[in-house]
Amino acid sequence: MPLTTTRISPDWPCQVKTPGSYDWERSATRWLRELVPARYAGYPALIRHPVLLARHAQIQVQQEIRVARTALQTARADLPRLGLHEAAIEHTIKLYAAEVLQLQHIARAVRAVTEALAERGTAGR
Numbered sequence: 001m002p003l004t005t006t007r008i009s010p011d012w013p014c015q016v017k018t019p020g021s022y023d024w025e026r027s028a029t030r031w032l033r034e035l036v037p038a039r040y041a042g043y044p045a046l047i048r049h050p051v052l053l054a055r056h057a058q059i060q061v062q063q064e065i066r067v068a069r070t071a072l073q074t075a076r077a078d079l080p081r082l083g084l085h086e087a088a089i090e091h092t093i094k095l096y097a098a099e100v101l102q103l104q105h106i107a108r109a110v111r112a113v114t115e116a117l118a119e120r121g122t123a124g125r
Contacts, residue, residue, distance in 0.1 A: 008116075011108035019116040025050055028113050032057045035110065054114035061110055065103045072096035 008018055015031045017024035029050045033041040035057040040046060046053040075096060079089045 009108075009112040011105070011112045013109040013113065016113055019120065025117070025120065028117060029053060032110070032113065035106070036060050051114065051117040054110060054117050057110050058107070058114060061103055061107045065100060065107065068096055068099045068103060072100060 012018075013031055015027065017027040029047070032050065032053045036046075036053070037060070040056060040060075041053075046056060072093065075089060075093050079092060084092070
């Protein structure tokens with residue numbers, strides 16, 4: 001298989017080798033498997049077809065973003081009813097805000113890996 005000189009996105013995850021380099025698909029699969037629930041990571045179809053795993057990871061991360069945003073948006077109203085003090089509520093709000101940013105970064109990285117895997121898949125046809 002010839003090596004390509006794909007220009008990678010600044011969002012490319014450091015855990016994944018550069019597209020076209022030796023074993024890059026395996027590093028991409030390993031990284032993507034960490035992003036999905038364990039029961040999905042073991043499904044043979046997702047292991048055999050990394051682009052399917054990448055698609056599922058995209059969906060998974062988008063759902064996690066929705067959850068974190070909902071938690072952030074409802075924290076001020078819901079957390080006092082749970083008996084939490086203001087300091088704990090403020091800390092939790094900061095945690096959710098940071099998590100949304102981190103998940104958005106991960107979503108961009110998954111998108112970059114998905115595009116590279118899809119490109120690899122179409123190049124071999």
